[in-house]
Amino acid sequence: MPQLTYDEVKSAAARIAGQVRPVSLAPADSDPDGARVWFACEFLQHTGTFKARGAANFTAAHKEAGTMPEAGVVIASGGNAGIACAWAAARHGVPADVFLPETSPAVKVAGLRALGARVHQVGTEYSEALAASRAYAADTGALESHAYDHPLIAAGAGTLLEEVAAALPAVDTVIVAAGGGGLFAGTAAAADHHGIRTVAVEPEHSRALNAALAAGAPVPVEVRSVAADALGARLVSPAALDWAQHPGTRSVLVPDDAIVAARQHLWDAYRIAVEPAGATALAALRSGAYAPAPGETVCVVLCGANTDPGDLVPR
Template sequence: MTSPLGRHDIDAAATRIAGRIRRTPVLDPGEGAFGQAERVVLKLEYLQHAGSFKTRGAFNALLSGGVPTAGIAAASGGNHGAAVAYAAREVGHSARIFVPEIASAAKIALIRRCGAEIVIGGARYADAQEACDAYVAETGAKLVHPFSSLETMAGQGSVAREWDEQTPDLDTVLVAVGGGGLVSGMSAWWAGEGRRVRVVGVEPEGSRALHAAFEAGGPVDVEVNSVAADSLGARNVGQLVYEVAKAGLDHVALVPDEAIREAQRLLWRDVRVAAEPGGAAAMAAILCGAYRPRPGERVGVLLCGANIDARGLSEIAA
């Protein structure tokens, strides 16, 4: 399957958003870190503006075309909304963010601090997206989709481009999957090198939209019930993500919620990283054996989000 997203798109996105986003660091915790025999390198993308990788895609979407007088609209479990709110404020546009009832208080507060208007309603992310779509149809506002957009995916793909420059000897990278925009963009970057770096998606067992799409041969709806649902809670990845991921992704590994919680605890204990559940999901694949590195394999783990509230931090730091 030929991908509709290529390296040239990601190069263009990286140039477009340069100066708007942070170049996030890479951490090598050393041999034996997290009790693993093989070396694990961490990309600290949670240090991005607004606390997650999503700011890259938000800026690329806003800078790729005009914005109508109705402003910008987005639906989000929290991180995408914060990213769009931050990017909109920086480029001088108004934004309305639709969030579900499961969005954490910390993420809602962050969106408000970034100056966006918030509409809370619906039990899950899909409900918020439906409300957002209706608002866009009524007002003509510019929709910034969290994953089903080439502009969003190209912006997220700049993570891989940057990481490639920082750690050129990686063999495999593990990337959390919600709607699939991040893992699709990153896999499109490395697919251009004849799969020199394998990209493995990681989903919670209770939120497995991309895994189910691969099994079914196309996007399907799934039930969502996971500790990471506020950031990895898409019910359906959509055709565009499926096509890009199918062309570049190695496979998708599934992890239980218990492993995600353990990854949060170990990241805090060993390297003092306060990751939200979705931000720790990729690390969970290593810890629970959903992904087993080969002898001598150099594995990169993307820590993609850290918008955790005080209660969540107290739970993992106990």
């Protein structure tokens, strides 16, 4: 049995119904090769990313079960998962402590503080923040959440695909950015049920899923990418690797310059301002890393917009 199942995604969808914004779909410009491309505008989600789905599922499940401690919840994050955790905790009156690297974008740190989270900046990489968050949990009794490697988090992320499949029944392929693999695992679990292909896209130098596929097991990787603040996991989740080994999925890599170009294209052509991770899935199409067949209906997930748009070039 898969480490993450469709039934878990369905349970998450029922649990968070009414708590998250349904995904908006928008048609992209015509593809010259005849594919039909749609954008899933998940950057419009609460907290600016899909992470709100998993955080809502995790927090609600523990509140329902009576397993949320007085010390609240603690998480390590590059920024987006922490913002989502703080948002979900605040909705339930739960304290939230968020550990993140000192290199995290200022816009994400400000967002956390605005939500009332206690912010702890440690080290320069996610792995250092994670170690510090685990020590904090051991000292205080706070409940550990995770940015991606938890079934409730991944199942919550997968509810996005349920909405895409309902709104766009003709979809053949969904393309998502992959960091630690929570969005990919949840999406793939739901997509498999609907007969939809899932393509995971990673930066060339932040490729935890792709490297795990090559090795046959999660292996540590270097992290060096313009999208590293959101896609900077050194180790992919076992559930993501499990689904990546399924015949209905693909793993592709894109260079940083393709991510930067895709992000700029979204601004130039659509006036959509996303963070680099939010443009990574589109980079696979524009760079040719994933080439759809003529007539294929493709949904590209624009997964987050916690960014300072000041570096987008006006045109």
